[in-house]
Amino acid sequence: xxxxxxxxxxxxxxxxxxxxxxxxLGKFFYDLAKLAFAALVIGSVASxxxxxxxxxxxxxxxxxxxxxxxxxxxxxxxxx
Numbered sequence: 001x002x003x004x005x006x007x008x009x010x011x012x013x014x015x016x017x018x019x020x021x022x023x024x025l026g027k028f029f030y031d032l033a034k035l036a037f038a039a040l041v042i043g044s045v046a047s048x049x050x051x052x053x054x055x056x057x058x059x060x061x062x063x064x065x066x067x068x069x070x071x072x073x074x075x076x077x078x079x080x
Contacts, residue, residue: 022078029075033068040064 041064047057 026075026079029071029078033071033075036064036071037068040067 041061044057044060044064048054048061051057
């Protein structure tokens with residue numbers, strides 16, 4: 001009976017480590033989403049405010065929003 005309890009404890013430890021690893025990886029992708037949003041979207045919005053009618057800035061804002069969404073979605077899927 002002692003051997004069975006030991007195996008159950010090892011399985012529980014393995015599940016806990018896998019859960020922690022998934023959560024850490026998910027948080028990493030959420031952080032990447034925040035960085036992409038800050039760098040691409042907020043930085044380009046400042047450029048749009050300063051320079052009116054700049055199409056390049058709108059393209060960068062769109063790409064930044066898309067990249068932010070993708071990273072956040074990946075982080076969400078990893079955690080769930």
